[in-house]
Amino acid sequence: MESVVQSLAVENNNKIVLLVCDGLGGLPLTPDGRTELESAATPNLDALAGISECGLHLPIDVGITPGSAPGHLALFGYEPVDYPIGRGVVAATGIGFPIHAGDVAVRLNFATRDERGNITDRRAGRIPTEQCAELCEVIGKASIPGVELFVKPVKDYRACVIFRGKELSDHVADTDTQKTGVPPLDPVPTSEKGKKTAQVAKEFVRQALELLKDRHPANAVLLRGFAELPHIPSLKDRFQLAPVALAVYPDYKGVSRLVGMDVIEDLSDLNAQMTMLKKAWADHTFFFVHHKYTDSKGEDGNFEAKVKEIEKVDNIIPEILKLKPDVLIVTGDHSTPAKMKSHSSHPVPFLIHAADIRPSGCASFGERECAKGGWGVLRTPHLIRLALAYSGKLMKFGA
Amino acid sequence: MESVVQSLAVENNNKIVLLVCDGLGGLPLTPDGRTELESAATPNLDALAGISECGLHLPIDVGITPGSAPGHLALFGYEPVDYPIGRGVVAATGIGFPIHAGDVAVRLNFATRDERGNITDRRAGRIPTEQCAELCEVIGKASIPGVELFVKPVKDYRACVIFRGKELSDHVADTDTQKTGVPPLDPVPTSEKGKKTAQVAKEFVRQALELLKDRHPANAVLLRGFAELPHIPSLKDRFQLAPVALAVYPDYKGVSRLVGMDVIEDLSDLNAQMTMLKKAWADHTFFFVHHKYTDSKGEDGNFEAKVKEIEKVDNIIPEILKLKPDVLIVTGDHSTPAKMKSHSSHPVPFLIHAADIRPSGCASFGERECAKGGWGVLRTPHLIRLALAYSGKLMKFGA
DSSP states (O other): OHHHHHHHBOOOSOOEEEEEETTBBOOOSSTTSOOHHHHSOOHHHHHHHHTSEEEEEESSSTTOOBOHHHHHHHHTTOOGGGSOOOHHHHHHHHTTOOOOTTOEEEEEEEEEEOTTSOEEETTGGGOOHHHHHHHHHHHTTOOBTTEEEEEEEEETTEEEEEEEETTOOSOBOOSOOSOSSSOOOOOOBSSGGGHHHHHHHHHHHHHHHHHTTTOTTSOEEEEEEEEEOOOOOOHHHHHOOOEEEEOSSHHHHHHHHHTTOEEOOOOOSHHHHHHHHHHHGGGOSEEEEEEOHHHHHHHHTOHHHHHHHHHHHHHHHHHHHHTOOSEEEEEOSSBOOTTTTSOBOSOEEEEEEESSOOOOOOSSSSHHHHHHSTTOEEEGGGHHHHHHHHTTOBOOSOO | OHHHHHHHBOOOOOOEEEEEETTBBOOOSSTTSOOHHHHSOOHHHHHHHHTSEEEEEESSSTTOOOOHHHHHHHHTTOOGGGSOOOHHHHHHHHTTOOOOTTOEEEEEEEEEEOTTSOEEETTGGGOOHHHHHHHHHHHTTOOBTTEEEEEEEEETTEEEEEEEETTOOSOBOOSOOSOSSSOOOOOOBSSGGGHHHHHHHHHHHHHHHHHTTTOTTSOEEEEEEEEEOOOOOOHHHHHOOOEEEEOSSHHHHHHHHHTTOEEOOOOOSHHHHHHHHHHHGGGOSEEEEEEOHHHHHHHHTOHHHHHHHHHHHHHHHHHHHHTOOSEEEEEOSSBOOTTTTSOBOSOEEEEEEESSOOOOOOSSSSHHHHHHSTTOEEEGGGHHHHHHHHTTOBOOBOO
16 A cells, blocks of 8 residues: 555645654543543644544554654654664664665663673763763774774763674674673674674774773773664655654654654754744645653653643644644654553544544544544554645545 | 564563453344343443443454354454364364374264265264263274374264374365265365375275264264364463463363463353462463353344343452452453354454553443444454553563
8 A cells, every 4th residue: 555655645835744742642540530631731732623633543553562763653654563773773863973775873872891891880870962972082983994983972871883884784682781780792693694793893892992991980882773774765755745854852853864854953942843843834845843741751650741741732733723734733653651651552642634624523632532533543654644635645546 | 563562572470361251242133222232231341341441353354253263363362364273173172182283183973874875864863972972982993004093072973083194184175065865975185185184084984884883873974174283373472471261161272272371171160260260360371261151142042141141241250350450351252143143243342451541431331332442443363462561561662
């Protein structure tokens, strides 16, 4: 069906806004209680739900809890299991590193080791980003014949290393044991294909330890998530969209870049995102607006704070509507119930508003109201098709 | 997706109870009437439905009526069309025969034939099980070079024969024409692979008829459902479960053994099942409790009797809840509407109760209330994923 959709996609100037409240879906704290979204005072979203099509969507499949990258890929119309994205690639694209096909990107954490080589702190005392950047330059001096390498800071003690060269592969296991009191593992290949890369990584770690030997607390490195760039066709190629991402957090910018979105940098909050949304309006047709803190508060287990974040999003709805988008979707990439303090497998509520729709007649925007909407539980990758259809971007199938 | 789920499954000690009322789904006798489940007085199930996720599930696919074995396989998380189970294997595993890979098991019915060899009674006057056992010993004396054979009684006139030897295959057609007044068919191969087995079976039938020649009314045998053991990965391998079956009837124990469940023998009724459930609690994580008589009464066309059987199941709900299962599913393996006196294709109501769920807010446990639950119509093999998710047995997909 993906190729059918691609063959039917046509370009026009109609505008689609995809507003993602990360981890939007929730759970009631007691069986007879309300979820975070059901509890929030959301007059704008409730009014919109009444004149929208509403439903629930499932990013991966029944019972599967999505990570952030697959959750977003699904919202962008991609089957997550067909496009696995490794941690290293999420990190590298998140900071805007121009990763190439064939590169191997790896998450690198600075850590602390004792004189026997055992890890004593997997986060090197959470060194600040500036120090991380300096240390990246230090270990970036490592030199391996036939391989170009780049070491780049991400945030705090987190960095990433990109290996570029011939016949590299991501078939290499993590060196991070996720434990303290033991030494890191050597990088070992997980298949024949990973042999050369494992050797390269081992030599890199050897040189990095030498270069860091007087740099307590950041005197060790841990490698996780060896990953190659997956081949992901762009939103332009698949759906004839001119997409732009308005996200604060690096990881979401990273996933957006992987599907060929323009990415607007240096956005600090929803106000800045709204300002830039207006500026980007004329030159794009697909606008991905991402709000992180609904998920963060859910992960913290702070029900009330998540409610407040939802209410902040409700506040910007009138501003978005003033732009008269042809299609507006409001939803999440997965559920993060405060009750569970984690992502969960529960379906995610959505509303889709456009001129030519069949309103579900939901009384408000909430999980249980959306469950009554005519769509039931949709697979998330299908959601974008509704947006394309309702903005006139999909031709008729057959005569 | 099955391999994704398998790769995400983790072991823990949380407990899942799957309570199956065989043939639970029903139909109203008149268009404005209630189904069996909707008619039953089920205060415990109704209260539970109010604080559970509810829905309907489809074991095979839209419009397909499931047999008992595929209905149960689907509940255990297996796509029934991927794991066809022949009648012979269901019979052999049902009586606890230790069938091996490569064995061919066949259902054998004792029958009556006249002097011309035509079948006059396909059930040999429904001889009692004791006589069946004696006759199994008689025809078990048949001897075929290079083939070991076992003839075992099942119930009444029903038995099974297992052929063990090299290069046997289940590619052999039934000898039972399902008619009287005609002779049975010879066993004929349905492909090249079945040639040897067809010859073995033909010789077995020849000797059996000789051994039974003075045994009126059971002086003939009919063979049905040549079947080899399918390769079914166990619930332990697929989902990291430690499963146990608490069923009264042999066929359900048979299907349970095929997916690697421990099977508790000599259970006479729901009381015995509850007693053994408590005893098995500490050492298992997945408990399959099976109640047969909802189906039996449906097959009899006895609407009121099926209602009573549902009410018996409602009575044991408090006992199950006292054990504090982490997840409790109550459902059926298919529908058996008394109105139709047979299995049917209609979706089957379910409820799933756990701590971290989003209650559907159903007013009672019934087909039409479940249809309003957020899940709509699920495929049955996905149901176990919800149980795994809600008991913390599935990791997150992707970074």
